[in-house]
Amino acid sequence: MGLSMPVNLPVFCAGIETELLTRFPRFRSIQVMDGSKDGKPRWVQTVVNVDDHIIVPRLDLAAVDSDPEKAVEDYVASLSLLPMDRRRPLWEFHFLDFRTSEAASTTVLRLHHSIGDGMSIMTLLMASSRSTADPARLPAMPPPPKRTGAIYQRCPQPPRLWSSDYLAWLWSYVVLAWHTLVDIVLLAATVLFLRDPGTMFTLVPDGGQSRRRKRLVHQSLRLDDVKLIKTVLNCTMNDVLVGVTSAALSRYYFRKSCK
Template structure:
């Protein structure tokens, strides 16, 4: 690992640059010599949505090494060398093959020294939150790295990457990030990943038709299982259609006020024990995602009842939208209406992405944590989970006007996991399978 290189000309130029977004960059003109292709319907749907990923690093910043890593590992990818332009026909087009000046995509902001000295964690948090209010320069490829060379309680320095959502979803961008990393234990190989989740138990087993000798009762149970499945399918389809057309969640303290304007989004995160989550998965014979949904439900319940004073649950409806990665794009123009209506009619966004199971090195620096999030959707609260090593990060993107006590909300996630684990620990240990 290289030493600090503050004295080099390149480092000084980058460090002295303010986080302005009007920096010019050389690029291939949108005419001759530049390949063009239509912007997909999916990319057009997220025109106002941006992904923000905070990376904590465990070694001092070596700026030339980090810059070279961005140049060689990310800037060479096709989409990271593309910009969106409006064609003569009035349609959005990708201009592919843009010449990228990496120095224009690496921003080294100057923070208030007094704020940094008083609370470095809060200073970094405040700056990352400010990204949600700053426009992005779309005359160059819409991605950038903001380097905050400030030691915090979790990292030696922090890099906040901001990428327009049209470049990819959370899964594809994290996959790209992982492809650009190497195992800290063995730099010659890619990092190890979690195996695909498997649902176990009788409820997930294939219901085979009983043999003729099994009797009429067994045959009746088999038929009824499919009738129940058909009924739940009809109910789910009806709920989906009704949500698109007219059903929306009633007003709760999780939602924007009807007359609220776009406000700053704050990104906060907390590390949970992945071992505790796996313990609950094994006790309950479910998946990690099932456990995370349960922890989220418990945390939001604690927050709601503490802040509202309401004790009634029968009429409380708080629904979440979980974005599923569907690669085929056929007929998505019909899907734009569905997408927008669903987003506007539910209260919370939810996402869960798996990361490496071991420590990795990115651009020559060991990674301490990964915290992806998003701003731009209409929800006042978006919950992300990101696994890395032995930890599971819960990341909240909150409208700070709706959640002024966002730290308390973050505490509720830690407390909910503790309470659920305590209840599960009282179960018989014979029902626990380690894997």
């Protein structure tokens, strides 16, 4: 999260104690095994020392001065390689107190997915924040962008009764109902007796892991390119990333399977 000013750590820690720790039990709980045959973890509340979860790293000043954006990216990437300490609640705040091209300082929230997903955590943080001008008021949010694409337009009124346009409009709903029925039948058949054909993404028939060597592949994208596609297609950045990932998996599958 990019901020317009450095964080006041004493005020921030006090807000963590009064907002997150008091109101949300997951932030003051750890996972322990219940000792049963299944060995399922359960949440147990514990005493939280906020200072253990506030981290101000010491970075190479020369690297920060030469390329602060890359310093932020490298630090965030390094966090993904470090395990979290399960003896305390699985969340941390990392503060990078140096200026980048878009922010005066950067805050990195690292937490386990069992506490919450991206949208729920962002909503939680906004609900736990207060305006600096009026501590009793929630911070003001920018208005949502207006969607002007064809998919956001209101459905037109049906044409006049028994005209050719009306029959075409009615037929489209008949086709939609037919395809919906076929999909429901195929879904039920798949649940009962049909099985998907084996692919390179499925496990071997005996239920074990495949012996083929696996690699973790990643690809960096320019944020400006993603924003450009989002603007041209009038969609969200999440739509762009999901589409790119889907296309990449499809190309990989058809190239490897020669189908």
